[in-house]
Amino acid sequence: MALGWAANRVAGPADVGLIVAAGAVPRAVLMLGGGVIADRFGPRRVVIGSDAVRFGVIAAAAAALALTPGPVWLLVAVAVVFGTVDALFMPAVGALPPRIAAPDQLARIQGMRALAVRGGNTMGPPLAGFAMGVSGPEAAFALAALLFGASLLLLLTVRTRPQETRTDAAATAPRAKGTARRDLVEGLAFIRGHRLIGPLVLAAALSELGFAGPLNIGFVFLTEERGWGAAGMGWIVAGFGVGAAAGALLLAVLGRLPGAGRTLIVSTLVTSACIALFPVAPALGVTVALAALAGLAGGIAGGLAQALVQTATDEAYLGRVTAVTSLAGLGLAPLTFPLFGALVAHGGVAPAFLAGGVLSALGMVVCLGSATVRRAELA
Template sequence: MAAPETSALPQRVTTPAHRDGNVLRWLTAYTASLVGDSVYFTALGWSAQKGAGPAEVGLVMAAGALPRALLMLGGGVAADRFEPRRVVLGSDALRCLLILGVAAAVALTAPALWILVAVALVFGAVDALFVPAVGALPPRITSPDQLARVTGMRSLSLRLSQIAGPPIGGLAMGLGGVAAAFTTAGLLFALSLPLLLTLRMRSPRMCDEQQSSTASAPGTVRGDLLDGLRYIRRHRLIGPLVAAGAICELGFTGILGVGMVLLNAERGWGPSGYGWIVGSFGAGAAASAALLAVAGWLPRAGLLLAGSLLVGCAGAATIALVPTLWTAAVLAALIGLSAGVFGSLDNALVQTAADPAYLGRVTSVVMLTLVGLAPLSYPLVGAAIGAWGAAPVFVGCGAFAALGAVVILASGSVRRAELPRRPTAT
């Protein structure tokens, strides 16, 4: 698919993302919000375990996933109807008020278990609005040729939040208890609000000069949702990309989560061994994000997409067969690197090709596979490893994820897909 022409756009829209103040404000706000998420979950779990058993703690921690999954597609409709920045601002403000209210309640009294469950449910529902909208923002704050770089920067931000969030939450609890941790999370959400308010938004027409003339006026929520699903299914590039991403997540998520824990226990590598494997995967994923953030463009994106997925599948199928911890750690780094390249390229190509009128709904479908469908593989992978051992399950999951590469290679539009390049100065 030919990349949208950008030479007619004002020169300011082709500013490299890492030097674009607009992008950096968005990235700072996004990072603050992600760290706030991590601190919130740390505080929620700690607050629950103070007055409940392990099963109840698990209930509290999982409660937010249900409304997030059920309402995610509706959040995509809202982002397309009401403009993504408005939805992000509104949902982030709601999260801020909710968590600061919880902080006040915790400071006054130990909250009952049902209150924590209610907070998790409300937070999950608001997250269903926030996630699709924040995913639809990058094409409205930068030019198409910078989307790959922004995707890499966004992935680095995610890794940073995963590293920084729990220690920040732990430090806050050490200094002022659970109430201080909730307060810290609320203030991080509040920090993102003024940064989001100062963003300069590009008009939908500037985002994509090939904007579809088929986008309909807003109708019912159900009608808009079905319209978005039809758009994804009929799009020659986005349809296969979304399908390949969903297959990849279903194949990888279970073995990277539950599977790695059970593999480590099966081999007797201990907690430190698990740490080495997970850390190596994270390092590989961070390296791939840094590569795309620095390079900003990679050649033959469609073929590289399929190649990186096949490499990751081979690593996933092999990691349960190797006898030593250091070999497993190397393979985990390779899986993280290839999975990171695949995910970043897939996301950048989708955002480049998507009609701005549908971008919120497209993002909501992509994210639904991450937060709604992919986690369903956890109990299946756990039961399968319990019955047959880790090796055949890892091989089977790697083979299943490789079906995503088959989808990519079967589509001529994806095979020929290229990332837009920054126009040279004249």
């Protein structure tokens, strides 16, 4: 929000979009390399180092905006550097849970993490708006820098146990360190050859690509077609958020669900069905209820998928596996937005949502074809 507001002071609408999106390119391009670095140097070290850089970049941006109007090149540089560092931070922080907790706690951690993210996404915009109302975007950047500083202090308290190597037949022993390219190729080969992780990663990517368009821009078209306006869209988004938070809370409290593989498949199919049914819901209240159900089922499925993957992954590959799973949502999913918009323009809202639901369900066809996924259980 602060970056977009600062960009709007010195650039036109088209340039604002380009400035805000500038960080997405290095994040997507470098994400897999970030996984290699996390595995080479350890996730804790990479998380702390990258978060320190993020703190420094945002603090410097706050100081620069307080002294200057914020030239376009400065704002682009902030977005690009932040996106580049994100490509290091995200695989590393995703690889941390198995290094700090026992396998039977991973689902609970994923639920708690999802709740934290949901809470941050809810509280962040009002805080940014308040800060910008007081003293402009420089105040919002300063507040963000304080929050990054606090997160850095918290991360410094985290302690990880020594890396362990799995010895079961489903895992591959780590090789001696070679080139970064070799490490990346070995990580991809590990994912492709693993009977549980390979299908789950592919299924999650397909489902993420199916969800992305409807959940990010589809509600705009749906509410416009129905005449519900911005208030209607707000209710739908809120319903989804409440459902997702409930799913995360369920995992955080219970710690595990029986028949994790089957539960993951069913909950994702429920979310896929909700996506396909949004355009045919007869009233706003029904649409909000569908959104809440989609959020609940999607939150459960996402947490279970992450916990299953982390439980099964050899710790030597955690960073690279996390990078691949993050790439689908953060790098590839936004590429579906123009396609979804084209489907709406040429076929209407209902066919576009149906296509998203079908693509999401195809991921579960992959899982249904894998006996390993169907029988998967959490510790």
